[in-house]
Amino acid sequence: MTGDRPGKKDAPIDLRRLDITSGGGAQVDVVTSLDGMIMGAEEYVPVPAEVEARIDVSSSGSGVGLRLRLATELRGPCQRCLADATVRVDVDTRDFQAGGRDLVEDPDPDLDCEYLIGPAKQELDVVAWARDAVVEAMSMTILCRPDCAGICPSCGTDLNAGSCNCTEETTDPRWAALGDLAARMREDSPDEA
Ligand SMILES: [Zn+2]
Ligand SMILES: [Zn+2]
Known part of the structure; x- marks a missing residue:
């Protein structure tokens, strides 16, 4: 050696x-x-x-x-x-x-x-x-810290520094629609179907 x-x-x-x-x-x-x-x-x-x-x-x-x-x-x-x-x-x-x-x-x-x-x-x-x-x-995700919250895609706020006012609205609309559907399916009233 x-x-x-x-x-x-x-x-x-x-x-x-x-x-x-x-x-x-x-x-x-x-x-x-x-x-x-x-x-x-x-x-x-x-x-x-x-x-x-x-x-x-x-x-x-x-x-x-x-x-x-x-x-x-x-x-x-x-x-x-x-x-x-x-x-x-x-x-x-x-x-x-x-x-x-x-x-x-x-x-x-x-x-x-x-x-x-x-x-x-x-x-x-x-x-x-x-x-x-x-x-x-290194072909992995590179983050400043493991739980980095990222940047709000709507307003650009650094979510590590604080939340922004549009947090609620950044929910993916497709998931929101599914959530509405699930809520309706849970309804007992047949009128909702
Ligand atoms: Zn980061
Ligand atoms: Zn925002």
């Missing part, structure tokens, strides 16, 4: 230089840059802009297993009220490169790791993998 050997920032990890024997493995810690992530029309910015990522590489008879772990925080607008929100993102993801497929002409997503680059497909592009993995891990 080489967990105490930090890699160079943003440089791809050349798997050949890890000198892994079949059945063996290596662990590499690298500092990687993370760009802002666009979700919907909003940008979510990693804080800090660089994170330490841990890469595990393991070799087996069938190929090379890759594991990426990192943790970061992203800041951007709450998806309900647009106030500043921070979301923690933990990444723990794996990929695989099947053996005997060097210099692949026709990549197969089941057999080939798309983050292996370079002429021999032996250099792991940690920056690209980390970016995609963070986007995947």
